[in-house]
Amino acid sequence: MIPLGYLWLIPVFVVGAAVGSFLNVCIHRLPLEKSLLWPGSRCVSCLEPIRWYDNLPLLSWWLLRGRCRTCGARFSVRYFLVELLTAAGFAALFHLVVLENVHRFELLSRQQWSIHERGEVPWEAWVVVGHHALLFSLLVVTSFCDLDHREIPLSVTGWGTVAGLAFAIACPWPWPHTVSEALAGMPQGLPWWLLSPTVGPRFGLYPWPVWGPLPDWLSPGDPWTTGLATGLAGLLVGSILVRSIRFLFSVGLGVEALGLGDADILMMAGAFLGWQPAVIAFFLAVFPAVVLGIGQLIVRGEHAVPFGPSLAVGILGAMLGWAWIAPAVQVLFFNGLLLLVLALLSGTFLFLSGLGLGLMRKMRE
Ligand SMILES: [Zn+2]
Structure with a gap:
């Protein structure tokens, strides 16, 4: 049976x-x-x-x-x-x-x-499935609108972000775990980036809190501090990441590489998942985008590929694969200094390579 x-x-x-x-x-x-x-x-x-x-x-x-x-x-x-x-x-x-x-x-x-x-x-599992299904549905709509019109309606991403924030407040990390379950087996007082990959905090519906260990003004499991901070950090980082890469591309290459709609999609995903999965989702999205881009070039001879559907794939990958991704990235995502250095270096690299490419383009003309 x-x-x-x-x-x-x-x-x-x-x-x-x-x-x-x-x-x-x-x-x-x-x-x-x-x-x-x-x-x-x-x-x-x-x-x-x-x-x-x-x-x-x-x-x-x-x-x-x-x-x-x-x-x-x-x-x-x-x-x-x-x-x-x-x-x-x-x-x-x-x-x-x-x-x-x-x-x-x-x-x-x-x-x-x-x-x-x-x-x-258990009812908690239905809440998790409902959360994932809602984000999935929103991504289906944004993907097909992007394919059809090269435009993503703000009504979808705007209301989607509000829904994500509501989840962030209703189910703050480490929900559905209790705080003691979530921190069991973790050494006290050690910065989380020093933890060995096998000893991480337990994942909640929001896999990680906004920062670890939580600063004193955030208490784990509290909806109005930890929950809201996790959702807000997610939507800010998601939106700013796409906007700054878009800015660097347009300064350097003089091309519109990403749309503002893409920034809104990652803003929405950040509200649903927190900022760490949003960052990983963006980098995961590059792989399907490159494959789709080459496919489009062969089949139709066009250059521009809408990024929305690739971003959706990256977001779902980060959401469902976090248990595999987390051990590799916790050394980075809980280390403020390393994050800052990496962000500055990659920003400078993108900007300079963009400028260089722009110069080469002008010299050929
Ligand atoms: Zn008819």
Whole structure:
């Protein structure tokens, strides 16, 4: 018999498909600043309202073979693909967080057996899945808006940032752990960057607090100090990182390398995850961006690639892979002096190489 925990994947997939159907509406209407609620879904050719039984997620597109029932106009396969992507994404998030426990939550490893065999999922795990699913949904919308219009609606990233801050206050580090669970086995009074990689603080929903060890004016687990500080630092660092790299590129290369929409996406992700995963997400995003860029160059001969979808991949990678990333970066992220030196060096390097490239470009002209 299938362990009951795995049966949850089915309702989670169905909810994801329904959410995906709503995301399709967001992707098509928000860039045009149209209302999400009125009018109801209708065919863009004959304007006939689409009846509920023709608007079933995943199924209707196939039952109608991608055509309008009234006038026969074609509906893009994209509608179906966005629903499938969202449904599969939700199921994957549930699988990784609850069944695989990628965040290594003490709470979930204690209850492994009852989760897997009896399907008893603690409410805290649903909160974590909900948090991840909300960020995932927001990233699906920003990615497709970026692909379609090269523009990311501020209504999505703005409200997304507000939602992220609400999570930061409601679930401050080390939630869902208690403070004593989170700090168990850690030597007292030692700066966290000196810890050996195997002895880190426990990850919460926000994997790390804003700084470690926490300064005296922040008490762990307190929503209005630790929670708010973690969310605010995340949104500031995310936004400033993209904006400063964009500035350095435009000074040096004279090209618009990144959009302000990209800064807003990382601002939102920072509010959802804290500043350390936001920084890693940016660097992870470079790999898919380079692959997509080369692909685009071969297939279409175009240079510019929207960065939004790559950024989404980087954000999800940092969110789900933190248990593997953290040991390698805790020596850097809890060391203020090293961070400062590194930021100054890489800033200078980018600026000088940008200037150099700009000069070479001018000499060739
Ligand atoms: Zn029609």
